[in-house]
Amino acid sequence: VEFDGPCMKTEVPGPRSKILAQQLESIQSVVQVNFFCDYEESKGNYLVDVDGNRMLDVYTQIASIPIGYNHPALTKVMTDPKNMGTFVNRPALGMMPPEQFSEKLVNGLMAVAPKGFSRVQTMACGSCSNENAYKAIFIWYRNKMRGTPEPTPEEVRTSVINQVPGCPDLTLLSFMGGFHGRTLGCLATTHTKAIQKLDVPSFDWPIAPFPQLRYPLDQFERENAREEARCLEEAEDLIVKWNQKGRHVAGVVIEPIQAEGGDNHASFDFYRKLRGITKKHGCAFLVDEVQTGGGSTGKFWAHAHWGLDDPADIVSFSKKMLTGGYYQKDSFQPDKPFRIFNTWLGDHTKNLLLTEVIKVIKTENLLDQAKRSGKVMLEGLYDLQDKYPHLLSKARGIGTFCAIDVKDEDTRNLLLLKARNKGVVLGGCGTQSIRFRPALVFKEHHAHLFLDIFNDAIAEL
Amino acid sequence: VEFDGPCMKTEVPGPRSKILAQQLESIQSVVQVNFFCDYEESKGNYLVDVDGNRMLDVYTQIASIPIGYNHPALTKVMTDPKNMGTFVNRPALGMMPPEQFSEKLVNGLMAVAPKGFSRVQTMACGSCSNENAYKAIFIWYRNKMRGTPEPTPEEVRTSVINQVPGCPDLTLLSFMGGFHGRTLGCLATTHTKAIQKLDVPSFDWPIAPFPQLRYPLDQFERENAREEARCLEEAEDLIVKWNQKGRHVAGVVIEPIQAEGGDNHASFDFYRKLRGITKKHGCAFLVDEVQTGGGSTGKFWAHAHWGLDDPADIVSFSKKMLTGGYYQKDSFQPDKPFRIFNTWLGDHTKNLLLTEVIKVIKTENLLDQAKRSGKVMLEGLYDLQDKYPHLLSKARGIGTFCAIDVKDEDTRNLLLLKARNKGVVLGGCGTQSIRFRPALVFKEHHAHLFLDIFNDAIAEL
Numbered sequence: 054v055e056f057d058g059p060c061m062k063t064e065v066p067g068p069r070s071k072i073l074a075q076q077l078e079s080i081q082s083v084v085q086v087n088f089f090c091d092y093e094e095s096k097g098n099y100l101v102d103v104d105g106n107r108m109l110d111v112y113t114q115i116a117s118i119p120i121g122y123n124h125p126a127l128t129k130v131m132t133d134p135k136n137m138g139t140f141v142n143r144p145a146l147g148m149m150p151p152e153q154f155s156e157k158l159v160n161g162l163m164a165v166a167p168k169g170f171s172r173v174q175t176m177a178c179g180s181c182s183n184e185n186a187y188k189a190i191f192i193w194y195r196n197k198m199r200g201t202p203e204p205t206p207e208e209v210r211t212s213v214i215n216q217v218p219g220c221p222d223l224t225l226l227s228f229m230g231g232f233h234g235r236t237l238g239c240l241a242t243t244h245t246k247a248i249q250k251l252d253v254p255s256f257d258w259p260i261a262p263f264p265q266l267r268y269p270l271d272q273f274e275r276e277n278a279r280e281e282a283r284c285l286e287e288a289e290d291l292i293v294k295w296n297q298k299g300r301h302v303a304g305v306v307i308e309p310i311q312a313e314g315g316d317n318h319a320s321f322d323f324y325r326k327l328r329g330i331t332k333k334h335g336c337a338f339l340v341d342e343v344q345t346g347g348g349s350t351g352k353f354w355a356h357a358h359w360g361l362d363d364p365a366d367i368v369s370f371s372k373k374m375l376t377g378g379y380y381q382k383d384s385f386q387p388d389k390p391f392r393i394f395n396t397w398l399g400d401h402t403k404n405l406l407l408t409e410v411i412k413v414i415k416t417e418n419l420l421d422q423a424k425r426s427g428k429v430m431l432e433g434l435y436d437l438q439d440k441y442p443h444l445l446s447k448a449r450g451i452g453t454f455c456a457i458d459v460k461d462e463d464t465r466n467l468l469l470l471k472a473r474n475k476g477v478v479l480g481g482c483g484t485q486s487i488r489f490r491p492a493l494v495f496k497e498h499h500a501h502l503f504l505d506i507f508n509d510a511i512a513e514l
Numbered sequence: 515v516e517f518d519g520p521c522m523k524t525e526v527p528g529p530r531s532k533i534l535a536q537q538l539e540s541i542q543s544v545v546q547v548n549f550f551c552d553y554e555e556s557k558g559n560y561l562v563d564v565d566g567n568r569m570l571d572v573y574t575q576i577a578s579i580p581i582g583y584n585h586p587a588l589t590k591v592m593t594d595p596k597n598m599g600t601f602v603n604r605p606a607l608g609m610m611p612p613e614q615f616s617e618k619l620v621n622g623l624m625a626v627a628p629k630g631f632s633r634v635q636t637m638a639c640g641s642c643s644n645e646n647a648y649k650a651i652f653i654w655y656r657n658k659m660r661g662t663p664e665p666t667p668e669e670v671r672t673s674v675i676n677q678v679p680g681c682p683d684l685t686l687l688s689f690m691g692g693f694h695g696r697t698l699g700c701l702a703t704t705h706t707k708a709i710q711k712l713d714v715p716s717f718d719w720p721i722a723p724f725p726q727l728r729y730p731l732d733q734f735e736r737e738n739a740r741e742e743a744r745c746l747e748e749a750e751d752l753i754v755k756w757n758q759k760g761r762h763v764a765g766v767v768i769e770p771i772q773a774e775g776g777d778n779h780a781s782f783d784f785y786r787k788l789r790g791i792t793k794k795h796g797c798a799f800l801v802d803e804v805q806t807g808g809g810s811t812g813k814f815w816a817h818a819h820w821g822l823d824d825p826a827d828i829v830s831f832s833k834k835m836l837t838g839g840y841y842q843k844d845s846f847q848p849d850k851p852f853r854i855f856n857t858w859l860g861d862h863t864k865n866l867l868l869t870e871v872i873k874v875i876k877t878e879n880l881l882d883q884a885k886r887s888g889k890v891m892l893e894g895l896y897d898l899q900d901k902y903p904h905l906l907s908k909a910r911g912i913g914t915f916c917a918i919d920v921k922d923e924d925t926r927n928l929l930l931l932k933a934r935n936k937g938v939v940l941g942g943c944g945t946q947s948i949r950f951r952p953a954l955v956f957k958e959h960h961a962h963l964f965l966d967i968f969n970d971a972i973a974e975l
């Protein structure tokens with residue numbers, strides 16, 4: 054059984070965390086470290102730190118813990134002697150996969166494949182998932198342009214030295230406020246904070262505006278629709294213009310909800326129309342579900358809310374999926390070996406754990422749970438912003454994937470600390486938002502508990 | 515105790531492997547799959563496949579298994595209930611590290627830190643290790659140019675939209691035949707096979723020639739020295755020219771032995787002089803030890819053979835280190851949080867395993883073992899190329915990190931298959947080389963066994 058609530062013994066970080074941070078500082082930068090955790094003692098929705106503080110976790114390691122801490126189903130995977138070989142010997146999955154590889158994919162990633170996808174490529178994190186999805190898009194687009202997968206001798210020769218035509222001048226269209234990772238390819242499509250990009254060389258690729266909507270969405274439908282139409286028009290214009298100047302837009306990459314960028318929503322209709330534009334202009338459509346995927350919106354994939362039969366060409370994932378990777382249409386699988394490849398191609402231990410996670414999500418009906426808990430949360434957030442209109446605004450969300458804005462960045466950061474000292478772990482996003490990212494085992498009573506504590510913290514501002 | 519030799523029951527891939535490949539084919543490309551493995555049954559230097567074939571493994575999952583399969587020290591880590599929480603809850607290591615994080619780094623990565631390095635940044639694979647090392651280099655170089663870590667408002671504004679000066683037009687110098695990974699940043703410095711780069715947009719960065727030496731190195735010292743002088747001169751020329759045109763060379767990236775590119779060696783003197791050139795021109799020097807690191811050259815880091823007091827600014831690693839990451843000089847650690855960051859920043863389960871691996875390497879004197887086994891291997895390879903001069907040439911290596919060339923690509927590939935069916939797993943590199951990458955527990959008698967079987971396979975050509 055889970056703990057019955059937070060239990061705070063010290064301020065966070067407490068004395069033990071501070072000592073550990075000092076030790077770590079001689080080896081690594083610790084400016085980002087919040088506090089040190091006791092992962093053995095943590096359970097369900099509760100994260101326990103090294104000073105014995107027990108906190109309700111509404112951030113879950115940046116949205117990456119699917120079914121809470123130390124779920125017995127996962128502990129069981131670890132104690133099953135049959136799994137030992139998987140955990141101590143990491144295979145090169147692309148060349149010498151383990152016996153149970155297909156089976157675990159069938160019962161894991163493929164059991165929750167988005168509609169219309171029958172193929173998945175495993176990777177290890179969100180960044181390599183997107184980097185390789187980008188490569189698959191470029192390869193697909195070039196094959197289309199060339200009319201054949203066979204390169205010319207000139208392409209073969211120039212590719213090794215980074216020159217056209219072998220390394221073509223293709224582009225990807227991304228959106229302001231989007232976040233797709235921090236390796237150099239991903240970073241060229243990430244446009245959130247300067248500090249994430251500053252001083253790093255990048256690709257000159259087209260960037261479209263993302264709709265700046267007014268919340269709650271259903272109260273501002275008409276003006277939001279105008280804003281979305283403007284952004285769609287600009288996106289299409291960019292595709293046409295860049296194609297005309299010979300720097301073809303091979304693909305469009307977008308999140309179903311811009312998470313790191315500030316939990317920016319757009320309507321399902323916006324995404325449906327954007328998908329139409331990509332089809333019209335022959336661009337691949339990559340939906341990045343690294344943060345939105347895995348069930349917290351009440352559907353396993355956030356893009357499923359759009360209700361399209363053919364929502365995307367590639368869907369990338371990581372975080373709560375434990376492994377990384379992407380689902381792809383058949384036509385995006387390269388024709389030749391070693392075009393999409395690396396030593397490990399993921400980590401089979403994560404596939405074992407994910408298979409159990411998916412079982413638990415199904416047997417415990419956790420998608421419905423996310424809908425119910427999300428309803429409590431969002432209604433509570435609406436109440437709070439009514440109660441504190443000078444402090445809070447723009448409560449928004451789907452399922453438990455919720456957020457709220459605080460009047461400014463400093464107040465937001467102060468509120469995060471106050472909530473933490475009262476026993477709730479939260480994370481920021483954008484310039485002045487708080488994102489709520491509980492695990493799927495977050496129930497209605499956890500939502501009520503969170504709202505109570507959050508209210509107390511706000512009241513102290 | 516280990517098995518006493520290979521034991522073959524079928525051709526490889528056998529019938530069970532073929533059935534599993536058919537199953538996997540409905541989900542993924544299987545063109546790269548060699549065969550399926552039974553990782554529970556594999557032990558020490560022997561890899562067992564799903565058809566019960568037991569093979570001496572001289573490739574070790576592309577050089578990534580440090581101390582053989584199912585080493586009891588690693589099994590023990592898994593069965594220790596104290597470690598359970600680490601294996602089922604993956605922390606965001608940069609924000610909420612586990613209690614034992616520093617301790618495991620001290621007894622793991624820092625216990626084998628290259629001379630002169632007191633700081634390490636963990637990552638998850640070779641690609642994110644290099645990608646982030648590149649970013650650290652660019653940030654360091656820009657700070658130097660600017661004379662302050664504080665960006666101008668113009669830099670802040672332009673960085674978010676991929677434009678200069680925020681995303682500056684800096685470059686990295688790499689070498690023909692070098693391999694540093696396949697994500698877009700890494701790929702811009704990789705110059706091995708066209709198939710790895712074709713159709714993917716890249717950065718126009720300077721590429722220097724890597725010395726094409728004659729083997730054995732000690733018999734061709736004078737002409738090899740001339741070739742190395744030519745390459746060094748060209749590298750320095752490139753740095754000067756690119757700096758002059760305003761596209762400054764922020765860093766130079768190189769492997770101590772070009773592995774994927776064909777096990778191309780250069781003399782220690784070449785590397786010492788190259789290090790001097792980077793210092794002279796203010797470029798960072800990044801030594802990529804992803805494949806060479808971890809002990810197989812008889813020293814823990816291949817660059818230690820150069821005998822320099824200040825061999826590098828950054829040393830990246832992965833593969834046999836289980837985790838990824840890089841050691842860095844203090845000045846390369848960014849001044850602000852979230853410049854080098856991602857959700858997981860590695861995987862603490864790998865730190866636990868690595869700590870045990872390092873203990874085993876020390877208590878079992880495995881670096882000396884690699885020297886001894888390497889001597890047997892290399893002498894055996896010399897004998898074989900004397901015996902089959904029409905087929906084999908250029909036997910070369912340091913420790914067990916050895917290679918040999920076969921007369922052409924088709925013959926090389928045929929030899930790999932023949933050796934496999936006789937019970938030895940090998941891997942190719944470059945266009946016509948075979949690379950030998952046994953684990954550190956590969957003893958003299960394994961080397962003799964390998965040479966016998968390899969000889970039989972060659973005799974059949």
Ligand code: FES
Nearest residue numbers: 178181638639642
């Ligand atoms: S880039 Fe994904 S694990 Fe390294």
